[in-house]
Amino acid sequence: MFFTLYANYKGEVLDHPNIRMLGRSGQEWVVPREDEMIPLPKGSSLVMIPQHIPVGLNEHERLAYFEIDPVEEGQRVYAVGALLPQGFTRTLLPACVSSHSEGNLPMLGYAAVGLKGDRIYVAAVKSDEHRKWHPVHYNTEGLPAKIEKMLRKYPANRILKQLARCSLEYSCYTAQNIFYQRWEAGIPTFGRCNAKCIGCISESRGGIVSPQSRIDFVPSVAEIVELAANHLIKAKEAIVSFGQGCEGEPSLNARNLSKAIVKIREKTGRGTVNMNSNAGYTEGIKLVCDAGLDSLRVTIFSCNESNYSRYHCPVNYTFDDVRKSVSYAKSKGVVVAVNILTFPGFTDREEEIESLLRFINEYEIDMIQLRNLNIDPEVLMRYFESDALGIGIPHFIEILKKELPRVKIGSYTHPVSKKTTS
Numbered sequence: 001m002f003f004t005l006y007a008n009y010k011g012e013v014l015d016h017p018n019i020r021m022l023g024r025s026g027q028e029w030v031v032p033r034e035d036e037m038i039p040l041p042k043g044s045s046l047v048m049i050p051q052h053i054p055v056g057l058n059e060h061e062r063l064a065y066f067e068i069d070p071v072e073e074g075q076r077v078y079a080v081g082a083l084l085p086q087g088f089t090r091t092l093l094p095a096c097v098s099s100h101s102e103g104n105l106p107m108l109g110y111a112a113v114g115l116k117g118d119r120i121y122v123a124a125v126k127s128d129e130h131r132k133w134h135p136v137h138y139n140t141e142g143l144p145a146k147i148e149k150m151l152r153k154y155p156a157n158r159i160l161k162q163l164a165r166c167s168l169e170y171s172c173y174t175a176q177n178i179f180y181q182r183w184e185a186g187i188p189t190f191g192r193c194n195a196k197c198i199g200c201i202s203e204s205r206g207g208i209v210s211p212q213s214r215i216d217f218v219p220s221v222a223e224i225v226e227l228a229a230n231h232l233i234k235a236k237e238a239i240v241s242f243g244q245g246c247e248g249e250p251s252l253n254a255r256n257l258s259k260a261i262v263k264i265r266e267k268t269g270r271g272t273v274n275m276n277s278n279a280g281y282t283e284g285i286k287l288v289c290d291a292g293l294d295s296l297r298v299t300i301f302s303c304n305e306s307n308y309s310r311y312h313c314p315v316n317y318t319f320d321d322v323r324k325s326v327s328y329a330k331s332k333g334v335v336v337a338v339n340i341l342t343f344p345g346f347t348d349r350e351e352e353i354e355s356l357l358r359f360i361n362e363y364e365i366d367m368i369q370l371r372n373l374n375i376d377p378e379v380l381m382r383y384f385e386s387d388a389l390g391i392g393i394p395h396f397i398e399i400l401k402k403e404l405p406r407v408k409i410g411s412y413t414h415p416v417s418k419k420t421t422s
Contacts, residue, residue, distance in 0.1 A: 001020060001116065002020065002021035002032060002037065002114030002115065002116050002121060003015050003016060003017060003019065003020060003021055003056075003114055003115045003116070004016045004019040004020065004021045004022075004054050004056040004114060004115075005021075005046075005054075005080045005113050005114060005115055005120070006054045006066075006069075006077045006078065006079065006080055007048040007077065007078045007079075007080050008069050008071070008072065008075060008077055009069070009072075009075045009076055009077075011048060013046050013080055014069075014071065015115040016054075016056065016066070016070060018058065018059060018070075019054070019056035019057065019058060019064050019066065020056050020057040020058075021056055021095070021112070021113075021114030021115075022055055022056050022057060022063075022095035022112075023036070023091075023092030023093060023094070023095055023112035023123050023344075024092060024093035024094065024095050024096075024112065024344070024345070024377065025092055025093070025344045025345035025348075025389070025390050025392075026344070026345020026346055026381065026386075026389065026390055027345065027381055027385070028345065028389065029055060029063065029095050030092065031057070032091075032092055032112065032114065032123055033392065033394075035125075035392075035394045036091040036092055036123050036125075036392060036393070036394055037091075037114070037116075037121040037122065037123055037124075038121060038122060038124055038125065038126070039119055039120070039121055039122075040082060040113065040119075040120045040121060040122045041084070041085065041088060041122070041124075041126070041130075042085075042134070043085035043130070043133075043134045043135045043136070044082045044083060044084055044085060044088075044122060045082065045083040046080060046081075046082055046113065046120070047080070047081055047082070047083055047108070047110070048078045048079070048080060049078060049079040049080065049081050049094060049096055049105065049110060050078070050105070050106070051078075051098055051099055051100035052078060052079040052094075052096040052097060052098055052099065052105070053065060053066065053067045053077065053078065053079055053096060053097060053099050054066060054077065054078075054079045054080070054094075054095065054096055055079075055095040055096055055097055056095065065097060067099060079094055079095075079096035080094070080113055081093075081094040081096075081108075081110030081111055081112065081113060082110070082111045082112075082113045082122045082124075083108055083109060083110070083111070084109065084111055084122065084124055084372065085130050085133055085134060085135060086128070086130050086132075086133030086173075086411055086412055087126060087127060087128040087129060087130025087133060087411050087412070088124045088125070088126055088127060088130065088411070089124060089125055089126075089127040089342060089370045089372060089393060089397070089411065090109060090111040090123060090124050090342070090344060090372045090393070091111075091123040091124055091125055091344055091392065091393040091394060092111065092112040092123035092344050092393075093110060093111070093112060093123075093344055093345075093377055094110050094111070094112045094113070095112060098378070104376040104378075104379055105376035105378075107199065107201060107374040107375060107376075108374050109372035109373070109374045111123050111124055111372075123344075125393065125394055125397065127370050127397065127409065127410060127411045128410040128411035128412060130411075132182075132183050132184075132237075133173060133412065137180075138171070138173050138176050139171055139176070143167065143168075143176060143179065143180075144168070146179040146180065147164045147167060147168070147179050150178075150179055151164060154226060154227070156223075157223050157226055157227060158217055158219055158223060159187060159188065159189070159215075159219050159223050159224065159227055160178070160227060162188060162215050162246065163175040163178050163179070163186070163187075163188075164179075166186075166188075166212070166244075166245075166246050167179060170212045170245075170246070172186065172212075172244075172245065172246070174186035174241060174244060175244075175246075177235070178227065178231055181231065181234050181235045182235050182236050182237070182238075183235065183236070183237050183238070183239065184239040184240075184241055184274075184412070184413060185227075185231045185235065185238075185239065185240050185241070186241050186244035186245075186246075187224060187227055187228055187240055187241065187242055187244070188214075188215045188242075188244045188246050188247035189215070189218070189219050189224060189242055189247065189250055189253050189256065189257060190215070190218060190247050190248055190249065190250050190252055190253035191214045191215050191216055191217070191218070191247060191248050192248045192249070192252055193248030193249045193252075193278075194248075194249050194252060194278070194280050194281060194314065194315045194316060194317060195249065195278050195280065195312045195313060195314050195315060196312075196313040196315065197301075197311060197312050197313060198311050198313070198375065198379070198380065198383060199311075199341070199373055199374065199375040199379075199380070201245050201374065203248075212245055212246050213246065214246055214247055214248060215246055215247050218253065218256070219256075220256075221256050221259045221260045221263065224256065224257070224260040224264075225260050225263045225264055225267070227240075228240040228260065228264050228273070229263075229264050229267040229268055231271070232264065232268050232270045232271035232273075233267070233268045233270060233271075235271070237415055238270060238271035238272065238415070239271060239272040239273075239274050239413060239415055240264075240271065240272070240273055240274065241274045241275065241276055241297075241413065242257055242274070242275045242276070243275050243276030243277050243297075244276065249277060249278055249280070249281065250275055250276070250277060251275070251277050251279070251280075251281045251284030251285050251288065252281055252284060253284075254281070254283070254284030254285070254287040254288050255287065257275075257287075257288050257291070258287040258288050258290065258291035259291070261273055261288060261291040261292050261293060262291050262292065265292050271415070272294045272295055272413075272415045272416045273292065273293055273294045273295075274293075274294060274295040274296070274297065274413050275288060275293055275295075275296050275297070276297045276299065276339070276413075277296060277297070277298060277299070277325075278298065278299055278312065278314075278322070279296070279298040279321075279322045279325035279326060279329075280314055280316075280317035280318075280321050280322055280325070281317060281321070281325075282317075282321050282324045282325045282328065285325040285328060285329060286325075286328055289328060289329050289332040289334050290332065293329075293332075293334055294334065294335065294416045295334060295335040295336070295337065295413060295416050296326075296329045296334050296335070296336050296337070297336075297337045297338075297339050297369060297413055298322065298325070298326060298336065298337070298338055298339060299339040299341065299371075300322070300338055300339065300340060300341070300359075301340075301341045301373070302346075302352060302355065303352070303355040303356045303358070303359040304351065304352065304355045305318075305319040305320075307352075307384065308322075310383055310384070311341075311383065311384075323363070326363045326365070327363060330363060330364060335366045335367070335416050336363070336365055336366055336367075337365070337366060337367035337368065337369050337413065338356075338359070338360065338365050338367070338368050338369070339369045339371050340356065340368060340369065340370055340371065341371055341373040342370045342371060342372055342373060342393070343373045343375075343377075343380065344390060344393055345389070345390040346380070346384055346390065347390070347393070347396065348390035348391050348392055348393050348395065348396040349386070349388045349389070349390055349391075350388070350391065351388065353391075353396060353399060356368075356400075357399075357400075357403055357404070360404055360407060361404070365407060366407065366408065367407060367408040367409070367410060367414070368400060368404070368407055368408070368409050368410070369410055369411055369412060369413070370397070370409070370410070370411055371411065397409065
């Protein structure tokens with residue numbers, strides 16, 4: 001049995017000994033199952049959920065909403081959630097309600113938490129190896145010096161200045177990796193997008209405030225090649241990725257990117273050149289695939305065309321264009337991953353699972369990446385109200401593994417295995 005955690009006015013996290021924990025799946029309050037909870041992994045953060053109070057079950061199995069601290073009477077309390085490190089997929093949202101009439105939650109992937117015995121548990125499952133993405137490897141004391149050193153080396157490169165800002169202001173891990181010279185490094189190249197996603201993380205709209213802003217210039221081919229080739233040559237387990245949180249849709253810049261990829265590969269055959277895309281602009285996808293793209297990660301909220309359109313709000317493309325792009329990439333030998341924006345109570349609905357399985361099988365997708373969708377659940381559920389219930393994220397993942405034995409299940413882009421020469 002798990003008990004409810006809350007934060008007091010001092011920001012201290014405490015447990016309520018008489019209120020059992022609930023989680024949220026879609027619009028439902030649910031008692032968490034054992035397979036939906038794991039001990040809070042290292043690298044997680046316990047955070048107060050602003051302007052929200054906890055919801056649990058009292059000793060009479062009735063819903064209990066509490067605003068006042070049972071320890072310090074008269075003091076308000078707040079709901080608590082966990083922010084998970086990469087490699088973990090959230091299974092339940094925190095059970096809480098707003099005590100404030102205005103404003104949306106910050107765009108964070110809050111996961112439900114509770115206490116069992118003397119240990120804190122979180123609603124999550126491990127979905128990938130998270131060695132590279134453990135917070136201990138980032139925001140280190142030596143990072144500012146590494147940034148300054150590389151800025152001195154490439155003083156005219158505007159992308160590098162953007163990545164320095166993303167590293168220090170937004171604490172972006174793929175930006176920081178360019179300076180640490182390791183693993184996956186993000187290289188933003190374009191500010192415009194051809195979708196208006198409900199949960200866009202780089203452009204504020206509809207009362208939702210994005211946590212970061214987009215790149216406001218179009219880099220030259222030389223700027224792209226300079227950074228990408230250097231990273232692929234020097235970094236361990238190197239990946240360079242176009243299509244980051246601080247940009248729009250990279251395939252719209254395909255003419256520059258295709259030229260850059262050719263020049264990068266003239267300098268080195270090492271590492272993986274990856275693009276994170278909505279794949280809606282098929283002509284752009286064709287150009288970069290023809291130029292030598294190694295892997296393509298396609299972000300999809302739903303493989304049901306109606307739900308896809310409702311969430312992504314595509315401009316001048318349809319889900320059929322995404323299908324054409326994926327088909328072309330596969331025909332060119334590009335490793336294709338589907339990046340599923342995962343939301344408990346929606347992603348695990350039976351009709352959503354069926355449409356995803358059909359898509360994966362039809363296009364022989366190589367990998368499914370499970371990405372926790374950071375959005376206020378009240379905002380999202382306004383668009384996707386339904387009587388359909390989720391079967392549970394752990395069960396959803398089990399079905400994927402059973403029905404798609406050849407498909408890799410994970411949380412982030414992996415290096416493409418190939419024989420190359422420098």
